[in-house]
Amino acid sequence: MRKKLLISFAVLLAFLLIGGMYYTLPYYVSKPGMAKELAPIIKVENGYRENGNFMLTTIRMGKANIYSYLEAKLRKYDEIYPQHMILSTKETEEEYNVRQLHLMAASKLNAIEVAYRKAGLPVSYDYKGIYVMQVMDSMPAAGKLKPGDRVFKVDGQTFPSSKEFIDYVGSKQAGEKVSLTYSRNDEEDTITLALQPFKDDPQRVGIGISLVDDKEIVVDPEVTIKTDDIGGPSAGLMFSLEIYNQLTKEDFTRGYQIAGTGTIDPDGTVGPIGGIEQKIVAADQAGADIFLAPNEKGAKNSNYRAAVKTGRNINTKMKIIPIDSFDEAVSYLEKLPMKKDR
Template sequence: MSRRVLTLLLAGFFVLALGVVGAFRPVPYVVLSPGPTENTIGDIDKKPVISISGRQTYPTSGALSLVTVAYQGGPAAQIDLLTALRGWIDPTVAVVPQETIFPPGRDAKKVDEENAVEMTNSQDSAKAAALNELKIPYERVVTVLSTEQGKPADGKLQKGDQINSVDGKPATDSQFVGDTVKAHKPGETVTFNVTRGSQKLDVSLQPIASKDGKPLVGVLMQEKFKFPFDVTINVGDVGGPSAGLMFSLGILDKLTPGEITGGKRIAGTGTIDTEGQVGPIGGIAQKMVGARDSGATVFLTPADNCAEAMKAVPEGLRLVKADTLHDAVLALDALRTGKGIVPACEAG
């Protein structure tokens, strides 16, 4: 064998070896794929996803399924280059930069904790939105979920404190509390009136500047509602706020005569606020694949996700635009009865 051929063979071997080694090196990307679906008017592990006591309920049929996105990767379990390459050629998944899911300073545990909080808040907002749709009154309170160590609220506000007012103005919701704090300059005093146990207390805090210069006190809040009857939601390990719309529809279906699905398998997604406004979500392409794989033929889509969804809608899945909970109810009525307008998504 000539020296030249030997050199070429050795060079080729080293290139191949480097390629193999490189393929298994960790890369800062996350793979998003279709996650499980859960029927909000069905059961998980023989337990109802939505349980209602203290109020008359009615039979349901079909499915009102929430959809999820599963992810692979993250700071503590980075994927390798080969996994990322497989994801890039698979049309049912997405490969995104790691910081999209895990911004700097937020590890997997922190993200999971935040997703759990968002899910709890989403469930409460969904209950409130459903009751608003049915014109059933309820009370709303803002409570302290936790405080950040070393921040102004640390040691002064406590988990479970009910925030009654900020600077003398009623704390109508967590957004109002946050906006009132942000209206101050760092170092100025902001006064919280809270109920702690049987006591009402005034707590004075001096906000500090965050990294982007905005004032903060370091408190994580949760909106709680006092409903006239019990609504319990059981979804296991699912996190995040994107199932709000489907929770509200499931509650409505159980509280009203008739079956709003018409026996069809309906899936959908979208955040929801207490007034029933449906907001956009991430991972719409993967969620539609999961919906179609579960047998759904109709997919309720937030209006702001419609253009993106139209580019990747699976065959056999009808997209129905949902701006509000009320719009979604009307659309399902029209689908069931064949009367009225079913708002469709349009390409952007």
């Protein structure tokens, strides 16, 4: 009898332990990720090689289970976020992942444009349509379109940008219908939807999607960026520096391991990102010499200030440099002496 009880208890305990791995909590956990060299994933046709490396930095984020939640409570640079701080209102994980991948795609386009224009090379775009980022509940597109769908015709017409798409749909009245031709998983389909006023703005009508341009940048020489499933816009600055370095004969790495983070706008402005503390830890663990951090024009709670504080706490030897723009980053790198121990 006692043996049966022990076996039953062991089975129950095993069930609880295994179940704890799959039972998710309404929280997300993020932790230091990696510092990844960019030269292997960015290739400019016939581009110049470098002696050092530019590196993007990442964080690892996932839905919390009991164990990851408790582990994050004990680890200094793991962060716990309530679900509402990660997902937008009524946003699903699928929509969040699609949004992150499209933010990464936009970041690549901005980085290429900034780098090529800095190198004095022409840039143009080939507009192909729009990508659906999110579908709003109780609107005509709900249940019809999905995040990641590519809409390339409206009423049989194509448009040169998402602005023209929005203007065309917005010029119609509630109850009027539009025909959308879209692709999903390499298959095309057409649906017809009746326009409806938005609840928060009854003067506007639409089908209830948030969207982003589907466009392809046209440059010569060609450039490819392979990021697999890395999402978000935070690698923009480092992408632009790696591309520019391959376009120019001068090696701006000067033999150093240069990590960093920050969004990049088409005009070269560098913007703040989340998880700067965790990215400092990742870069330090990867042996980076220099870390470029968004300065936010010297704001008291800037990424740069948080990075410096974390750097002190972990006793890093990295130089942490405040950056507000792509040009500022290039100017700093131009003044770097060659690394002696390369």
